[in-house]
Amino acid sequence: MKAKYILENYDRIIKEIKNPQIIFSNDLAPFLKKSSSQSYLIHQVDFSLRNNEIKYAVRKPIHNLHPRVPKLKFKASESIPEFEQYIPAIVNELNFTNNLASWRWCAKNKNTVYLFQDCEIEDLNQEQRFFLYCYHTLKKENYKIKQIDKERIFKLNSKIKSEEFIHQKQYALENLAQRLVKEINPEKVSKLYQFSDDYDKTDCLKITYIYVQKLQRFIEKEYKNYLNVNAPIPYGSIFAKEFEICKKLEEVKSILLKSNIDPEILKLVYEPLLKIETLNIPGKLTYVEFNYCAKIIKELHKQIEADILTEVAILDCLFYLNFNSLQLFKYLTTNLLQDLELLENNTQKINNLFRILKIYNQKQSGNTVKYKPNLPPIKKQIIGWIEEEIVYLNRIVEQETNQLPTPTHKKEDFKFLTSFSVAQLSFFTKILVETNIINHRIQADVIRFIARNFKTMNTDNIAVESLRTKFHNVESSTKEAVNDKVIEMLKLTKD
Structure with missing residues (x-):
């Protein structure tokens, strides 16, 4: 059964606000007198x-x-x-x-x-009475909605159904809040909470928006575990107040601006800080984004309190919290390249990259949530880049080795003749590597060795690049030919 839309009275009040003649024809005094015995x-x-x-x-x-x-x-x-x-x-x-x-x-x-x-209530003008009518109607309506929500959740007795219900409520409230903000069109967010002395249509819309927000906070407080975390976080969320994020944000920004930290790192860390400031813009920040940025602010605030806010500490914090922005990736890789430039040759660079690769492989990333959901984790980005650099530098070293002239006084060593073709030899080598029969860390060394020490029926000189290409791109006919040889070898083990 489809859940009843329980914000219909809000829609009715908004309709009355836009067309006050509907309600101005009624005497609102009896309703207001019921709200208080005094006037x-x-x-x-x-x-x-x-x-x-x-x-x-x-x-x-x-x-x-x-x-x-x-x-x-x-x-x-x-x-x-x-x-x-x-x-x-x-x-x-x-x-x-x-x-x-x-x-x-x-x-x-x-x-x-x-x-x-x-x-007397009758002494108030019609606009004042209508504004007070809106306020007290919404106040009573919110109480009724909260009771209905509690009863509904209790009767559902299922987490999945409860989540579905709360998600629907979030969506309905957010849509209504956005409609009201659009209608009010305030110069700044704080104006949403300021009433004029005219008791006009805008004031009535503002009190409606305030009570929609009260319902949003009620949902946050009572049903935190059922929230749709990908939904926009409402302005004035209880979580912002609970974590004292605004206060910590200002403290972190102030300390960072006074520090001597590299401007590039400041630019990196300011991105999530500025993003959380969009909390003041209704509908701009989701719960996931808020929680992520709040974690960074809290970690930086801890560093400030412990007096350990350094460039290294900030970068470690961003890496640990999986800040996978392309800007951080660019900053880290640029610095790695600059360090490599100081080394004398490519062999040293490769060795250094292997050392750095080990460090990053062992580095902990304590956050499964990513800053950019559509990008790989920062650890995976950096490790992938280092591995590509190693492959690239290995290729250069190979080319340099192949271009070296053969000494005239040294007689060329013999090569093993194989009945395999180049493609078959490459695939067979791949099998030996993947089964750890050949257990060598650098794949490029193995390929170079095979190319240097083997020849086929059709060629005495196997090109390293040709062997590498066929190593990674194996055709079906090649697999079948090698499979026949492997079966032949297997039979020999049974004799």
């Missing part, structure tokens, strides 16, 4: 001291049903006499009659006082 306006007054003179500014009032009110922190007592003496004048200025209920000082800012003025 009053809150006037915020901010005091300041300028040139030894006390000044104050009065902000536009908000109703006690406004979404900002739960965040206000009041002091029950401890008034400030030098400011309190101005309250009667402020009351007169605001044309209060007898409906000043009380005032409270702000718990967070001693220079702020809140004046409470009794009012």
